[in-house]
Amino acid sequence: MQPTRHLITIAIIWAMVGFAASLWEPLAPIWLWGGGVAAVFILVDIVAGFLQKLPTVERTLPGRFAIGIEQMVPVKLHNPGAMSLRVQCYDGLPGDAVSGELPWTGRLPARGHAAVKYPVTISERGLKDFAPAHLRIFSPLRLWTRNCRSGENQTTRVYPNYEPVLRYALLAMANRAEQMGIVKKNRTGMSREFHQLRDYQLGDQLSKIDWKSTSKRLSLISRDYQEQRDQTVILAVDCGRRMRALDGGVPQFDHCLNAMLLLAYTALRQGDHVGIIGIGGSDRWLPPVKGVQSMTTILNHLYDYETSTSPSDFSEAAERLMTRQRRRALVVMLSNIRGEDGHQLIEPLRMIRRRHVTILANLQEESVTKRIETPAAALDDALEVGATAIYLEERAKVLGELRAHGIFTVDSLAKELPIALANAYLGAREMV
Structure with missing residues (x-):
């Protein structure tokens, strides 16, 4: 008492x-x-x-x-x-x-x-x-x-905060996903998956004409194609020490998880399979799952992902990915690379690119972007701006080399990453 x-x-x-x-x-x-x-x-x-x-x-x-x-x-x-x-x-x-x-x-x-x-x-x-x-x-x-x-x-x-996924879901139900900035591209006929027969329309390619049906109907009949479904998307998230940096008071790693959730939801709605692998101190693996109802499985897999103090070993991650995913897929790797990462990153991504369509989503640091945009009022400020410009130039050089090897790249601020990554997925999906 x-x-x-x-x-x-x-x-x-x-x-x-x-x-x-x-x-x-x-x-x-x-x-x-x-x-x-x-x-x-x-x-x-x-x-x-x-x-x-x-x-x-x-x-x-x-x-x-x-x-x-x-x-x-x-x-x-x-x-x-x-x-x-x-x-x-x-x-x-x-x-x-x-x-x-x-x-x-x-x-x-x-x-x-x-x-x-x-x-x-x-x-x-x-x-x-x-x-x-x-x-x-x-x-x-x-x-x-x-x-x-x-x-x-x-x-x-x-x-993770999956509010962007919920907002996208509501907009998609009303066919208004473009309000979030996600651009749905019409690629009918590119993937060669048959959808239906229809009457010939002016401008149809001759390769699309179904001659057997034409001979029966005595009028031109064209084949209609739709985007191929049942493709596989593998999300490879960097769990190394670089992702521990704060951006807007939130670790960059959490920004990546939010972007992954929106991309996973978009892919599942497209009829694709989604798998997840952790790299950089993490050996987590979620085999590809399918269907919008699988978002619960993805959330339960991602909620306790944590960053480590270990450096990211991209070569080891590429070997694990190639072993676990042998079928051709779209691989999306999320990280925060720097100029000195080029010799460690380019060759592993080239190895993945030989079998899979590959996207590297790179996070920009908001503080670095603000610094380069701030006028220099003194010598120390000028030195900081110069060092920042060199830093960004080295990063841009690495991304340029990756693009030269046929690897798609997304270089975006954390707050813009979910929409940029969803658009990159829709743009690269026809290559799978």
Whole structure:
């Protein structure tokens, strides 16, 4: 049991009266009488506090959280005792969780309960543990408090922020994906997958005429083709130390995950298979899955991906990828390369390019872009701008060499990467 502010205030007042009684003797009886009465109430209150039955806590966690997205957590506090209780409750949140409405303070009716909902925002992905709640129970006269913990340890999953995927889904249902900047290109007839027969139209190529049907109908009949389905897209995400850098307060790695989710959703809607492989300190592999319902599988696979302090070994990653994906596919590698990575990166990507259509999605650092656009007002500023220009020139040189070897490249800021990557996928898909 711990004293409250009320008990400390009573003790201070009694001490002040005692000091005054030492200076003026007529106050001594009042001091003694008041102290005796206060002691009785204090003792009765502490005994009553010990006899109070402890409340219990039931927490209902949402099925999933998304980083940076506020979620409501319902909590029910039960009072099994015959007296009402005044309680202060602070739930056992994970270390990276924030709630602006805790601790909750209120009264629990006798043999009743109180239902509480509080908002929680979690800033990191992965498995998160909610510990038992911390309770502070006030004695009947609120002179003492008793601390205890109640409830269960519960675990929940925190996923990447897939809001862009949901927004795209809603727009796609209304055939308005172009509002997000995703350009759907019409490539009918390029993939040679037969769709249907139709009447000949002026301008149709002779190779599209179905002569057998034409001879039966005695009129020209053309074959209609559609984009080939059942292709495979492999997302290779760099989990090395370069991806730990912050961009807009969020690690670049999380920006990549958001872009991967939108690309995965786009590919699944196109009827393609989507697989995922981790490179740079990670040996994770998700075999290709198909169907929009497979987004749940992809989310469950990606939610606990973490970066490491290891450098990215692109040669080893290329060998693993070639071993696990032998059928021709579209490989999308997401990383943050620099000029010095050229000799380590170009040859592995060339090896992948021999079998697969390859896209390298490279993240630009927003701070670097801002620095090159800021006017130089002093010598130090000019030196920084010059070094930044050299840095960007070396990166552009590596990307140019990759393009010369037939590798598609996307060089984009983190906030623009999801849309740029989706457009690159739609542009390269006909090459698979």
